Amino acid sequence: MKICIRLLKEARNYWIYIFLGMTAVIISTLLNLYAPWVLRRLTELATNNDPDIARQSLKMGLTLLGVYALSAFCSFLRGYLTHYGAYHYVADLRTKLYHKMQSLSMGYFNDKQTGQLVSRVVSDVVNTELLIAHAVPDLIVNVLTFVGVAIMLFTINVKLALISLVTIPFLMAANAGYSKLVLPLWRKNSSALGDLSGAVQENLSAVKEIQAFNQQTHETDKISNLAGLHTKAFLHATKTGEIFYPLITFFSSVGSVGIIIYGGYLASTGQVSIADIVGFIMYLGLFYQPITSLATVNDQLHNAIAGCERVYEIMDEVPDVKETAKPKTLKKVTGKIEFKNLSFHYNPEIPLLKNIDLMIEQGQTIALVGTTGVGKTTISSLLNRFYDPVSGSILIDNIDIREVSLTSLRDNISMVLQDTFLFSGTVYDNIAYGSKTATKKDVIAAAKAANAHEFILSLEKGYDTFVGERGVRLSGGQKQRISIARAILRNSPILILDEATSSLDVKTEREIQKALEQLSKNRTTLVIAHRLSTIRSADKILVLDSGGIAEQGTHEELLQKNGIYTKLYSMQAS
Numbered sequence: 029m030k031i032c033i034r035l036l037k038e039a040r041n042y043w044i045y046i047f048l049g050m051t052a053v054i055i056s057t058l059l060n061l062y063a064p065w066v067l068r069r070l071t072e073l074a075t076n077n078d079p080d081i082a083r084q085s086l087k088m089g090l091t092l093l094g095v096y097a098l099s100a101f102c103s104f105l106r107g108y109l110t111h112y113g114a115y116h117y118v119a120d121l122r123t124k125l126y127h128k129m130q131s132l133s134m135g136y137f138n139d140k141q142t143g144q145l146v147s148r149v150v151s152d153v154v155n156t157e158l159l160i161a162h163a164v165p166d167l168i169v170n171v172l173t174f175v176g177v178a179i180m181l182f183t184i185n186v187k188l189a190l191i192s193l194v195t196i197p198f199l200m201a202a203n204a205g206y207s208k209l210v211l212p213l214w215r216k217n218s219s220a221l222g223d224l225s226g227a228v229q230e231n232l233s234a235v236k237e238i239q240a241f242n243q244q245t246h247e248t249d250k251i252s253n254l255a256g257l258h259t260k261a262f263l264h265a266t267k268t269g270e271i272f273y274p275l276i277t278f279f280s281s282v283g284s285v286g287i288i289i290y291g292g293y294l295a296s297t298g299q300v301s302i303a304d305i306v307g308f309i310m311y312l313g314l315f316y317q318p319i320t321s322l323a324t325v326n327d328q329l330h331n332a333i334a335g336c337e338r339v340y341e342i343m344d345e346v347p348d349v350k351e352t353a354k355p356k357t358l359k360k361v362t363g364k365i366e367f368k369n370l371s372f373h374y375n376p377e378i379p380l381l382k383n384i385d386l387m388i389e390q391g392q393t394i395a396l397v398g399t400t401g402v403g404k405t406t407i408s409s410l411l412n413r414f415y416d417p418v419s420g421s422i423l424i425d426n427i428d429i430r431e432v433s434l435t436s437l438r439d440n441i442s443m444v445l446q447d448t449f450l451f452s453g454t455v456y457d458n459i460a461y462g463s464k465t466a467t468k469k470d471v472i473a474a475a476k477a478a479n480a481h482e483f484i485l486s487l488e489k490g491y492d493t494f495v496g497e498r499g500v501r502l503s504g505g506q507k508q509r510i511s512i513a514r515a516i517l518r519n520s521p522i523l524i525l526d527e528a529t530s531s532l533d534v535k536t537e538r539e540i541q542k543a544l545e546q547l548s549k550n551r552t553t554l555v556i557a558h559r560l561s562t563i564r565s566a567d568k569i570l571v572l573d574s575g576g577i578a579e580q581g582t583h584e585e586l587l588q589k590n591g592i593y594t595k596l597y598s599m600q601a602s
């Protein structure tokens with residue numbers, strides 16, 4: 029119930045459409061009560077051999093025509109307006125949910141499947157439409173019809189009306205039981221659909237690996253299994269409904285049987301007219317209908333609730349990395365960075381960085397080296413606040429980065445990563461990504477500095493060439509050069525190069541190295557590199573070992589120490 033109220037509250041921008049739709053529902057429901065009345069009246073005229081029957085029939089027939097026409101128009105209005113409101117709300121909710129997902133910290137995504145999340149934005153959100161455009165209007169129709177018909181029945185004959193009420197408590201109890209039973213089944217159905225979407229999405233992003241390892245049959249079996257599980261979950265939920273509907277129809281028919289038997293008796297003793305019995309039976313058809321339809325409404329409601337729960341679960345997620353209530357805006361910084369007694373782990377049982385103290389002066393180039401998995405990339409992630417330290421702090425220009433807005437912090441940092449991600453747009457769009465004010469001249473200058481201009485011109489449409497999803501139509505080295513150009517264009521005071529030239533051949537790497545050295549001159553640069561030859565000229569090299577900084581100094585100083593760095597360097601030199 030809470031979920032329904034929350035949803036209706038959040039859809040307040042569309043209340044007017046929902047309200048107009050509901051008004052149309054009410055009018056058409058009331059109009060539907062007219063037809064049985066006409067039949068009853070006609071029977072009355074016929075059984076009384078009324079001489080005016082022809083004129084009265086014409087009058088009632090024409091009125092009925094008008095009623096049917098108005099009812100059809102109201103049905104259209106109800107359907108269109110409620111769907112109009114519902115689908116606009118669906119679009120709003122999708123945008124909000126996507127926005128929320130984007131604001132969650134990296135820790136949230138570590139154990140989630142992308143497809144599962146996609147399924148929440150695409151499929152689960154649509155379930156809210158079931159509530160606004162179907163369940164709520166249907167509930168109103170049912171309640172109104174029930175009350176309206178009950179009034180008509182009591183007006184026609186009180187005794188018969190009382191008998192027709194006998195089955196109602198049973199029908200209500202059955203509905204309540206069904207509700208309890210069916211909600212978990214619809215939840216299971218939503219979750220099975222999420223699993224299926226998750227697996228399809230993951231496999232489609234890994235088609236190359238699947239083909240290379242000849243795992244097509246295995247993966248098809250996996251999808252087939254998940255598709256089967258979803259079908260099973262859906263059929264289970266549906267089967268419960270399919271058993272329930274006929275049962276409830278049967279019980280409601282028992283009421284009609286009672287009326288026919290008792291009504292016949294009353295007619296035989298002259299206590300009720302034939303016209304009243306005809307009218308009563310006509311209304312009776314409408315009377316049980318709302319109770320039987322409540323089961324469908326229930327289904328829609330539970331399907332909608334199951335979907336909404338999955339959507340709101342994400343909407344209510346509190347990110348691990350939060351801004352303070354009134355974050356400061358970090359202006360363009362000079363680039364002094366300080367790590368103060370910083371410790372961090374992803375998993376409490378596996379400590380990673382312990383009591384790191386580090387001072388990076390404005391404009392310095394600092395290289396982070398060390399064996400794989402010691403936490404080099406993690407340090408750059410902490411600087412961007414993708415994660416927060418478990419203890420200790422990071423200061424930029426003497427300001428704790430937890431006190432500033434995430435946008436202003438990240439505006440001061442550019443990153444070039446080993447796994448370059450390009451968006452499915454043009455080369456131009458990808459270089460200009462994140463630099464709103466860049467002109468064409470700036471983009472070309474950045475591409476030239478990243479040694480990318482030549483190869484871009486050789487592409488089929490130059491800067492307007494589409495790179496394909498994730499840049500699949502480019503080589504690793506080409507993608508990396510585009511991402512370097514992107515970082516150059518952003519011109520931020522802090523630059524992180526995480527294995528930024530690892531996909532390049534030695535010649536291109538040297539050429540870009542020069543550009544990067546030029547680029548890092550006026551900014552603080554954090555370089556993560558395995559190829560130690562690329563970081564020899566760094567102002568300071570930090571050698572990370574399990575848990576912290578084992579050695580630090582310039583290339584020459586470290587070689588003199590004859591420690592871990594010397595070992596690593598001589599291994600690469602040999």
Ligand SMILES: Nc1ncnc2c1ncn2[C@@H]1O[C@H](COP(=O)(O)OP(=O)(O)OP(=O)(O)O)[C@@H](O)[C@H]1O
Nearest residue numbers: 138374375380398399400401402403404405406407
């Ligand atoms: N999102 C994550 N969740 C849990 N553990 C993680 C996550 N990212 C990295 N790790 C673990 O933290 C450790 C440090 O990872 P990190 O990527 O910082 O190492 P690295 O020194 O940059 O390694 P490499 O040189 O191989 O890139 C690794 O053991 C890794 O398995």
